[in-house]
Amino acid sequence: MASSTQVAHGGATFRTNLATRRLKGALFVALGLAAVGIGLLTLLTLIIDVVVDAVPWLSWDFITSYPSRFAEESGIRAGLLGTVWLMALTILIALPLGVLSAVYLEEYAGDNRFTRFVQVNIANLAGVPSIVYGLLGLQIFVRMMRLERSLLAGALTMALLILPIIIVASREAIRAVPSSFRDASLALGATKWQTVRNHVLPYAFPGILTGNILAASRAIGETAPLLVIGALAYVATSPSGPLSRFTVLPIQIYNWTSLPQQDFHGLAAAGIVVLLAVLLTMNSIAIYLRQRLSRRY
Amino acid sequence: MASTQRIADGYPQRGNMGRNTARDIRERAIHLILLAAAAVSIFTTIGILFSLLGETISFFRNVSIVEYFTGTRWAPSFSRRSFGVLALISATAMTSFIAMLIAVPLGLLAAIYLSEFASRRARSIIKPLLEILAGIPTVVYGFFALLFVTPLIRRVYDVDIFNSLSAGIVMGIAILPLVSSLSEDAMSAVPNSLREGAFGLGATRFEVATRVVFPAALSGIVASVILALSRAVGETMIVALAAGQRPRFTFDPTVAVQTMTSYIVSVSQGEAAVGSIQYQTIFAVGTTLFAITFAMNLFSHWFVRRFREVYD
Numbered sequence: 001m002a003s004s005t006q007v008a009h010g011g012a013t014f015r016t017n018l019a020t021r022r023l024k025g026a027l028f029v030a031l032g033l034a035a036v037g038i039g040l041l042t043l044l045t046l047i048i049d050v051v052v053d054a055v056p057w058l059s060w061d062f063i064t065s066y067p068s069r070f071a072e073e074s075g076i077r078a079g080l081l082g083t084v085w086l087m088a089l090t091i092l093i094a095l096p097l098g099v100l101s102a103v104y105l106e107e108y109a110g111d112n113r114f115t116r117f118v119q120v121n122i123a124n125l126a127g128v129p130s131i132v133y134g135l136l137g138l139q140i141f142v143r144m145m146r147l148e149r150s151l152l153a154g155a156l157t158m159a160l161l162i163l164p165i166i167i168v169a170s171r172e173a174i175r176a177v178p179s180s181f182r183d184a185s186l187a188l189g190a191t192k193w194q195t196v197r198n199h200v201l202p203y204a205f206p207g208i209l210t211g212n213i214l215a216a217s218r219a220i221g222e223t224a225p226l227l228v229i230g231a232l233a234y235v236a237t238s239p240s241g242p243l244s245r246f247t248v249l250p251i252q253i254y255n256w257t258s259l260p261q262q263d264f265h266g267l268a269a270a271g272i273v274v275l276l277a278v279l280l281t282m283n284s285i286a287i288y289l290r291q292r293l294s295r296r297y
Numbered sequence: 298m299a300s301t302q303r304i305a306d307g308y309p310q311r312g313n314m315g316r317n318t319a320r321d322i323r324e325r326a327i328h329l330i331l332l333a334a335a336a337v338s339i340f341t342t343i344g345i346l347f348s349l350l351g352e353t354i355s356f357f358r359n360v361s362i363v364e365y366f367t368g369t370r371w372a373p374s375f376s377r378r379s380f381g382v383l384a385l386i387s388a389t390a391m392t393s394f395i396a397m398l399i400a401v402p403l404g405l406l407a408a409i410y411l412s413e414f415a416s417r418r419a420r421s422i423i424k425p426l427l428e429i430l431a432g433i434p435t436v437v438y439g440f441f442a443l444l445f446v447t448p449l450i451r452r453v454y455d456v457d458i459f460n461s462l463s464a465g466i467v468m469g470i471a472i473l474p475l476v477s478s479l480s481e482d483a484m485s486a487v488p489n490s491l492r493e494g495a496f497g498l499g500a501t502r503f504e505v506a507t508r509v510v511f512p513a514a515l516s517g518i519v520a521s522v523i524l525a526l527s528r529a530v531g532e533t534m535i536v537a538l539a540a541g542q543r544p545r546f547t548f549d550p551t552v553a554v555q556t557m558t559s560y561i562v563s564v565s566q567g568e569a570a571v572g573s574i575q576y577q578t579i580f581a582v583g584t585t586l587f588a589i590t591f592a593m594n595l596f597s598h599w600f601v602r603r604f605r606e607v608y609d
Contacts, residue, residue, distance in 0.1 A: 018501075021501045021503065021504065022501055022503075024501075024503045025414075025501050025502050025503035028406075028409070028410075028414070028503050028506070028507075029410060029414050031406050031410075032406045032407060032409060032410025032411075032414060032415075033410065034406075035402070035403040035404075035406035035407040035410065036407045036410065036411075036423055036427065038403055038470075039403065039407065039427050039430060039470065039473050039474070039477075040423075040426055040427070042430075042470045043426075043429060043430055043433075045445070046433070046437070046438075046441045046445070049441065049444075049445045050437070050440070050441070053444075096334070097334050097337050100330065100331050100334035100335075101331075101334045101335040101337065101338065103331055104331035104332055104334060104335040105335060108328060108331055108332075109335070117339075118335055118336075118338060118339065120598075121338055121339055121342055122338050123594075123598070124342070124591065124594055124595075125338060125341060125342060127524070127527055127590060127591075127593075127594040128345065128531075128587065128590065128591075129527075129528075129530070129531025129532075129533070129558070129586060129587070129590055130531065130533070131531065131533045131558050131561055131562070131583070131586070132345060132349070132531070132583055132586065132587050133345075134561075134565070135345075135348055135349060135561070135579065135580060135583045136341075136344050136345050136348045136349075138348075138565075139347075139348030139351070139352070139580075140344055140347075140348055143571065160341050160344075163337070163338060163341065164338070167338070191320060191324050192324060193323070193324055193327045217432070218432075220434075221432075221433070221434025221435070221436070221437075222434070223434070223435070223436045223533070223534050224435075224533035224534060224537075224558065224562065227562050227565050227566065228561060228562070228565045228579075229565075230565060230568070250434055250436045250534075253436050253437070253440065254436050254439070254534065254537075254538065257436070257439060257440045257443060257444070257538055258538060265440075265444055268440055269440070272437050272440060275434060275437070276433070276437070279432065279434075283432070
């Protein structure tokens, strides 16, 4: 008897509270949506602000002209070419290193101290601020290797910066290859390397490619390390080879933004539109390739 | 027995009739090449330490380490030189703190909403959209902070053209997806049986989210917050553009300051002569920055390992 009243009492309390408890949930959903909304609204505002500032300055001349003291004659050509050169060199250096490291860690390395050390080390490198890579590049590539403030010095710095991203992405792609592939190949008498080259890497290729494009798009937006190694903002020639001096899109944007005259801010906005367009293209290619090339077994 | 051993090894030809084939040699060479590639990451770390420490040691031959860490006036190129790095650290602390004030509440709210309340469809749209924020280059955020957010703040409150408030707010938005995405991953990884257990006991969705899922995912959530903080401390372009180039020891968010990273940038642009004290200062400041972020990363690894809840 006593127990049934207790249950009834408990039930009553439960019911009275349920409305407020549900209300808490509803309020929480509203807060969560507001948080998401603030993030997305800021993104939208940023894009609209940039585009509105950029429209009067965007033209074909802007793409094909070199920077100038006069805002009306200035263009992004040196930065755009510099970015393309720098990315090509960076990927040329970072892709083989990153993929081979990933192959080693996934397919060859045993579970020993060295392997664990390499893994912890890669995780830590991913957390090093990009400007510190700039200091590394300044001291080792620019000064000790006497590459001066060249494209090659910039590309080597950027390659080390994105190496952890490439290794992590490539490892994930390699790990996703079913082990039955390896077993079948080894059972037919292939060596370990033949198995990796003919079966594991081709299968992991879409994932590796996507990871590399995403890493490259991270590098394209990086400004700080290149400022530290001394990439110039005012370059009035196109790069002619890996040892040319250079500038890149983000540095050009930084330079224009930090000038006091409003006209240059318009140029900076136009530069941002070009930069975002490059990034959008690269990311779309990555998504397309991932969907197009990925096969399921 | 011996033959199965060889096949499992992946080297069926090794020791076969005692010959050392060309194939065998090639395999070993490839192994070495791969090992060398993996070692590059170790050389990178050695390179970072080597380039930072060399100049930093020279720096501390000229400047007292006590003055460096306790002084509050930073004036390396004035005639009355002074190297109190606290002036730079205070600015970094302030911009990062403001950024975290924005990123942590918004990021966690968004993460809990996405993981526990949003429909699968809503999540698949909202999460990638938020991640776009992380893909926008920081120089673009710098532009936005200096030329949009600062004028907006100046309409309602009198702040300097360069100030840490605007830089901090924009940085907070830039690192928001780090908190929201990684925390959401951590919460999604909590097994459903825990939620079902709590629902079975009569808990509401809100109670399941805040009292079951959130505590269970705490190690991953803390790791995401620390990662965001270390990103804020090392962030360069937003503060270089919007927070100013004026070193001073203050916690007033409305005035121009200079963070550790913007100091390094400002000296790099001025072509400091190699071997000069100015050249050495950027490495000393870089070492300080590296040590701070490294400590945070270590703490985060330790925390995850110590407090991770493992469900099987």
